[in-house]
Amino acid sequence: MLKVLQRILIVMPLITSVSCDIPSQLEPVQTQIIFVLAAASLTEPFSELGKLFESQHPNTKVELSFAGSQQLAQQLGQGAPGDVFASASQKYLDAAVQANRVAKDKAQIFAKNRLVVIYPKDNPAGLEDLQGLAKPGLKLILAAKEVPVGEYSLDFLDKASDDPAFSPMFKATVLKNVVSFEENVKAVYTKIALGEADAGIVWISDITPDGAGQVGSLDIPEALNLIAAYPIAAISDSKHPDLARAFIDLVMSPAGQQVLQKYHFISAFP
Numbered sequence: 001m002l003k004v005l006q007r008i009l010i011v012m013p014l015i016t017s018v019s020c021d022i023p024s025q026l027e028p029v030q031t032q033i034i035f036v037l038a039a040a041s042l043t044e045p046f047s048e049l050g051k052l053f054e055s056q057h058p059n060t061k062v063e064l065s066f067a068g069s070q071q072l073a074q075q076l077g078q079g080a081p082g083d084v085f086a087s088a089s090q091k092y093l094d095a096a097v098q099a100n101r102v103a104k105d106k107a108q109i110f111a112k113n114r115l116v117v118i119y120p121k122d123n124p125a126g127l128e129d130l131q132g133l134a135k136p137g138l139k140l141i142l143a144a145k146e147v148p149v150g151e152y153s154l155d156f157l158d159k160a161s162d163d164p165a166f167s168p169m170f171k172a173t174v175l176k177n178v179v180s181f182e183e184n185v186k187a188v189y190t191k192i193a194l195g196e197a198d199a200g201i202v203w204i205s206d207i208t209p210d211g212a213g214q215v216g217s218l219d220i221p222e223a224l225n226l227i228a229a230y231p232i233a234a235i236s237d238s239k240h241p242d243l244a245r246a247f248i249d250l251v252m253s254p255a256g257q258q259v260l261q262k263y264h265f266i267s268a269f270p
Contacts (some may be wrong), residue, residue: 002028031063035081035242036062037072039088039185039230041113041149041203045263052259053250059242068184070146076101076235082188083244086232086251088113088185088203093231100236107233110251112266113203114225115152117218118192131166134173137199141188144181149188152224152226159224189215205229205264206266225265 020029038046043066044112050062065072065082073092076085077099085102096102133140144152157171167173182188185202191212192200204250207217232251234244250256258265 011125019249027239029059030069031059031061032240032243033063034238034240034247035063035065036081036084036085036086036247037065037067037076037080037235038067038084039110039148040065040066040186041088041205042086042230044187045205045260045265046207048259049247049250049256050264052255053247056250057243057246060071062247066186068134068147070148071183073099081239082235083240084232084237084247085235086110086230087148088228088230089151090229093149093165093233096235102233103159103236107231108231108248108252109229109268110248110256111230111260111268113205113230114266115156115201115220116204116207117199117201117220118189118207118215119218120195121214121216122191122195123216124195125138126218127199127218130224131170133177134167134170135177137178138199139179140174140177141180141182141191141197141200142178143185143201144183147184148228149185149201150181151204154227154228156201156220156224163224208263216266250265255258255267 006013036046047062050064054060069087069089069092070151072085073095076082076096085096093102093107097104117130119125125135142153145151145154159173159175160166179197188200189206191197191204193211205206207215232248234241234248238244261267
Protein backbone atom coordinates (compact mmCIF):
# COMPACT_ATOMS: atom_id res chain seq x y z
CA MET A 1 0.00 0.00 0.00
CA LEU A 2 2.83 2.39 0.89
CA LYS A 3 4.50 1.72 -2.46
CA VAL A 4 1.27 2.58 -4.32
CA LEU A 5 0.99 5.94 -2.50
CA GLN A 6 4.59 6.75 -3.30
CA ARG A 7 3.95 6.13 -7.00
CA ILE A 8 0.88 8.43 -6.96
CA LEU A 9 2.85 11.24 -5.30
CA ILE A 10 5.60 10.91 -7.91
CA VAL A 11 3.14 11.04 -10.85
CA MET A 12 0.94 13.91 -9.58
CA PRO A 13 3.51 16.74 -9.98
CA LEU A 14 4.06 15.62 -13.56
CA ILE A 15 0.34 15.86 -14.29
CA THR A 16 0.16 19.28 -12.64
CA SER A 17 3.06 20.68 -14.66
CA VAL A 18 1.52 19.50 -17.93
CA SER A 19 -1.91 20.96 -17.14
CA CYS A 20 -0.38 24.37 -16.34
CA ASP A 21 0.96 24.63 -19.89
CA ILE A 22 -2.39 24.03 -21.60
CA PRO A 23 -4.06 27.45 -21.10
CA SER A 24 -1.11 29.34 -22.65
CA GLN A 25 -1.41 27.19 -25.77
CA LEU A 26 -5.09 28.04 -26.14
CA GLU A 27 -4.80 31.82 -25.78
CA PRO A 28 -6.46 33.54 -28.81
CA VAL A 29 -4.29 35.55 -31.21
CA GLN A 30 -4.98 39.27 -30.79
CA THR A 31 -6.55 41.03 -33.78
CA GLN A 32 -4.60 44.00 -35.11
CA ILE A 33 -6.61 46.97 -36.39
CA ILE A 34 -5.43 49.51 -38.92
CA PHE A 35 -7.32 52.75 -39.48
CA VAL A 36 -7.55 54.03 -43.05
CA LEU A 37 -8.77 57.60 -43.59
CA ALA A 38 -9.96 57.95 -47.18
CA ALA A 39 -11.73 60.50 -49.39
CA ALA A 40 -15.47 59.91 -49.69
CA SER A 41 -15.14 59.13 -53.40
CA LEU A 42 -13.10 56.05 -52.46
CA THR A 43 -15.92 54.44 -50.47
CA GLU A 44 -16.69 51.58 -52.84
CA PRO A 45 -13.19 50.54 -54.02
CA PHE A 46 -11.57 50.90 -50.59
CA SER A 47 -14.37 48.92 -48.95
CA GLU A 48 -13.59 46.12 -51.38
CA LEU A 49 -9.84 46.49 -50.91
CA GLY A 50 -10.28 46.44 -47.13
CA LYS A 51 -11.96 43.04 -47.32
CA LEU A 52 -9.27 41.76 -49.70
CA PHE A 53 -6.54 42.96 -47.31
CA GLU A 54 -8.20 41.20 -44.38
CA SER A 55 -8.35 37.95 -46.37
CA GLN A 56 -4.63 38.26 -47.07
CA HIS A 57 -3.69 39.16 -43.49
CA PRO A 58 -5.35 36.88 -40.93
CA ASN A 59 -6.11 38.44 -37.53
CA THR A 60 -6.10 41.91 -39.08
CA LYS A 61 -9.09 44.24 -39.38
CA VAL A 62 -9.30 47.35 -41.57
CA GLU A 63 -11.35 50.20 -40.12
CA LEU A 64 -12.29 52.69 -42.84
CA SER A 65 -13.24 56.31 -42.24
CA PHE A 66 -14.67 58.13 -45.29
CA ALA A 67 -15.20 61.90 -45.49
CA GLY A 68 -14.23 64.91 -47.55
CA SER A 69 -10.44 65.13 -47.89
CA GLN A 70 -10.51 68.53 -46.22
CA GLN A 71 -12.28 67.06 -43.18
CA LEU A 72 -9.82 64.19 -42.88
CA ALA A 73 -6.83 66.53 -43.14
CA GLN A 74 -8.36 68.68 -40.43
CA GLN A 75 -8.88 65.65 -38.19
CA LEU A 76 -5.26 64.61 -38.66
CA GLY A 77 -4.15 68.14 -37.86
CA GLN A 78 -6.06 67.88 -34.60
CA GLY A 79 -4.31 64.65 -33.68
CA ALA A 80 -6.80 62.01 -34.80
CA PRO A 81 -5.18 58.54 -34.82
CA GLY A 82 -4.72 56.64 -38.05
CA ASP A 83 -2.42 54.47 -40.13
CA VAL A 84 -3.09 55.43 -43.78
CA PHE A 85 -4.38 58.64 -45.42
CA ALA A 86 -5.76 58.59 -48.98
CA SER A 87 -6.76 62.02 -50.30
CA ALA A 88 -8.59 63.20 -53.42
CA SER A 89 -6.23 66.17 -53.60
CA GLN A 90 -2.53 66.82 -53.12
CA LYS A 91 -3.54 70.01 -51.33
CA TYR A 92 -4.89 68.10 -48.33
CA LEU A 93 -2.07 65.57 -48.30
CA ASP A 94 0.25 68.59 -48.05
CA ALA A 95 -1.85 69.87 -45.14
CA ALA A 96 -1.21 66.58 -43.33
CA VAL A 97 2.50 66.99 -44.09
CA GLN A 98 2.45 70.50 -42.59
CA ALA A 99 0.82 69.05 -39.48
CA ASN A 100 3.71 66.53 -39.22
CA ARG A 101 1.32 63.59 -39.61
CA VAL A 102 2.61 62.44 -43.00
CA ALA A 103 6.10 62.37 -44.50
CA LYS A 104 5.88 64.02 -47.92
CA ASP A 105 8.56 61.81 -49.47
CA LYS A 106 6.46 58.73 -48.62
CA ALA A 107 3.36 59.84 -50.56
CA GLN A 108 2.45 58.16 -53.86
CA ILE A 109 -0.17 58.88 -56.51
CA PHE A 110 -2.35 55.78 -56.71
CA ALA A 111 -5.28 56.85 -58.94
CA LYS A 112 -6.77 59.69 -60.97
CA ASN A 113 -10.32 60.92 -61.50
CA ARG A 114 -12.34 63.26 -63.71
CA LEU A 115 -15.51 65.33 -63.46
CA VAL A 116 -18.93 64.47 -64.87
CA VAL A 117 -22.35 66.16 -64.73
CA ILE A 118 -25.18 63.99 -63.43
CA TYR A 119 -28.96 64.40 -63.33
CA PRO A 120 -31.87 62.31 -61.99
CA LYS A 121 -32.82 59.35 -64.14
CA ASP A 122 -36.06 61.01 -65.32
CA ASN A 123 -34.16 64.23 -66.21
CA PRO A 124 -36.82 66.66 -64.92
CA ALA A 125 -35.01 69.74 -66.27
CA GLY A 126 -34.58 68.22 -69.75
CA LEU A 127 -30.82 68.71 -69.55
CA GLU A 128 -29.23 67.96 -72.93
CA ASP A 129 -25.87 69.74 -72.88
CA LEU A 130 -23.47 71.54 -70.54
CA GLN A 131 -24.83 74.93 -71.60
CA GLY A 132 -28.11 73.84 -70.02
CA LEU A 133 -26.56 74.26 -66.56
CA ALA A 134 -27.17 77.99 -67.01
CA LYS A 135 -30.88 77.51 -67.79
CA PRO A 136 -33.01 79.81 -65.58
CA GLY A 137 -34.73 77.90 -62.81
CA LEU A 138 -32.49 74.83 -62.98
CA LYS A 139 -31.60 73.54 -59.51
CA LEU A 140 -27.91 72.63 -59.24
CA ILE A 141 -26.01 70.99 -56.37
CA LEU A 142 -22.24 71.30 -56.04
CA ALA A 143 -19.72 70.26 -53.42
CA ALA A 144 -18.35 73.12 -51.34
CA LYS A 145 -15.23 74.80 -52.72
CA GLU A 146 -13.18 73.33 -49.84
CA VAL A 147 -13.97 69.85 -51.15
CA PRO A 148 -11.65 68.72 -53.99
CA VAL A 149 -14.52 67.99 -56.40
CA GLY A 150 -16.07 71.37 -55.53
CA GLU A 151 -12.84 73.21 -56.26
CA TYR A 152 -12.45 71.35 -59.55
CA SER A 153 -16.08 72.11 -60.48
CA LEU A 154 -15.41 75.83 -60.13
CA ASP A 155 -12.30 75.46 -62.28
CA PHE A 156 -14.42 73.75 -64.95
CA LEU A 157 -16.86 76.68 -64.90
CA ASP A 158 -13.93 79.08 -65.33
CA LYS A 159 -12.68 77.13 -68.35
CA ALA A 160 -16.15 77.00 -69.88
CA SER A 161 -16.60 80.76 -69.46
CA ASP A 162 -13.43 81.30 -71.52
CA ASP A 163 -14.61 78.90 -74.24
CA PRO A 164 -16.36 80.45 -77.30
CA ALA A 165 -19.03 77.72 -77.08
CA PHE A 166 -20.21 79.23 -73.79
CA SER A 167 -21.12 82.70 -72.58
CA PRO A 168 -18.48 84.74 -70.74
CA MET A 169 -21.09 84.93 -67.97
CA PHE A 170 -21.55 81.15 -67.90
CA LYS A 171 -19.94 80.63 -64.48
CA ALA A 172 -21.81 83.49 -62.84
CA THR A 173 -25.13 82.35 -64.31
CA VAL A 174 -24.60 78.73 -63.33
CA LEU A 175 -23.69 79.63 -59.75
CA LYS A 176 -27.01 81.48 -59.42
CA ASN A 177 -28.68 78.08 -59.94
CA VAL A 178 -26.85 76.42 -57.03
CA VAL A 179 -29.31 75.42 -54.29
CA SER A 180 -26.77 73.81 -51.95
CA PHE A 181 -23.05 73.25 -51.47
CA GLU A 182 -22.34 69.85 -49.90
CA GLU A 183 -19.48 68.79 -47.64
CA ASN A 184 -18.54 65.74 -49.72
CA VAL A 185 -19.14 64.32 -53.17
CA LYS A 186 -21.30 61.41 -51.99
CA ALA A 187 -23.84 63.89 -50.64
CA VAL A 188 -24.06 65.52 -54.09
CA TYR A 189 -24.57 62.17 -55.80
CA THR A 190 -27.18 60.97 -53.30
CA LYS A 191 -29.30 64.12 -53.56
CA ILE A 192 -29.33 63.97 -57.36
CA ALA A 193 -30.15 60.25 -57.35
CA LEU A 194 -33.08 61.03 -55.03
CA GLY A 195 -34.32 63.78 -57.34
CA GLU A 196 -33.72 66.62 -54.88
CA ALA A 197 -32.21 68.80 -57.63
CA ASP A 198 -31.89 68.83 -61.41
CA ALA A 199 -28.13 68.37 -61.77
CA GLY A 200 -24.85 68.06 -59.94
CA ILE A 201 -21.14 67.68 -60.63
CA VAL A 202 -19.33 64.65 -59.24
CA TRP A 203 -16.41 62.37 -60.08
CA ILE A 204 -16.93 59.79 -62.82
CA SER A 205 -16.10 57.16 -60.18
CA ASP A 206 -19.22 58.10 -58.23
CA ILE A 207 -21.38 56.48 -60.89
CA THR A 208 -20.78 53.01 -59.49
CA PRO A 209 -21.84 49.77 -61.20
CA ASP A 210 -24.62 49.33 -58.64
CA GLY A 211 -25.89 52.90 -58.96
CA ALA A 212 -25.51 53.41 -62.69
CA GLY A 213 -29.27 53.17 -63.27
CA GLN A 214 -30.07 55.90 -60.75
CA VAL A 215 -28.72 58.85 -62.73
CA GLY A 216 -28.01 60.07 -66.23
CA SER A 217 -24.80 61.87 -67.11
CA LEU A 218 -23.25 64.44 -69.41
CA ASP A 219 -19.58 64.10 -70.26
CA ILE A 220 -17.30 67.10 -69.75
CA PRO A 221 -14.82 67.18 -72.65
CA GLU A 222 -11.13 66.88 -71.91
CA ALA A 223 -10.45 70.51 -72.84
CA LEU A 224 -12.78 71.69 -70.06
CA ASN A 225 -12.25 68.86 -67.58
CA LEU A 226 -9.67 68.52 -64.84
CA ILE A 227 -7.86 65.37 -63.88
CA ALA A 228 -7.49 64.92 -60.14
CA ALA A 229 -4.52 62.97 -58.78
CA TYR A 230 -5.11 60.94 -55.59
CA PRO A 231 -2.13 60.60 -53.21
CA ILE A 232 -1.78 58.00 -50.45
CA ALA A 233 0.69 57.79 -47.57
CA ALA A 234 1.26 56.05 -44.25
CA ILE A 235 0.62 58.25 -41.24
CA SER A 236 3.92 58.99 -39.51
CA ASP A 237 2.90 57.87 -36.02
CA SER A 238 1.03 54.76 -37.16
CA LYS A 239 0.90 52.05 -34.51
CA HIS A 240 1.18 49.43 -37.25
CA PRO A 241 3.65 50.82 -39.83
CA ASP A 242 4.25 47.43 -41.45
CA LEU A 243 0.52 46.85 -42.00
CA ALA A 244 0.07 50.43 -43.23
CA ARG A 245 2.83 49.85 -45.78
CA ALA A 246 1.25 46.54 -46.80
CA PHE A 247 -2.15 48.18 -47.35
CA ILE A 248 -0.58 50.85 -49.56
CA ASP A 249 1.27 48.14 -51.47
CA LEU A 250 -2.07 46.42 -52.13
CA VAL A 251 -3.60 49.65 -53.43
CA MET A 252 -0.63 50.15 -55.76
CA SER A 253 -0.53 46.51 -56.91
CA PRO A 254 -2.14 45.24 -60.15
CA ALA A 255 -4.95 43.71 -58.07
CA GLY A 256 -5.58 47.02 -56.30
CA GLN A 257 -5.49 48.98 -59.54
CA GLN A 258 -7.96 46.54 -61.08
CA VAL A 259 -10.43 47.20 -58.26
CA LEU A 260 -10.05 50.97 -58.67
CA GLN A 261 -10.58 50.76 -62.43
CA LYS A 262 -13.73 48.71 -61.87
CA TYR A 263 -15.13 51.82 -60.20
CA HIS A 264 -14.04 54.06 -63.12
CA PHE A 265 -10.90 55.49 -61.53
CA ILE A 266 -8.09 56.22 -63.97
CA SER A 267 -4.96 54.14 -63.43
CA ALA A 268 -2.03 55.90 -61.81
CA PHE A 269 0.26 54.13 -64.20
CA PRO A 270 0.53 54.86 -67.96
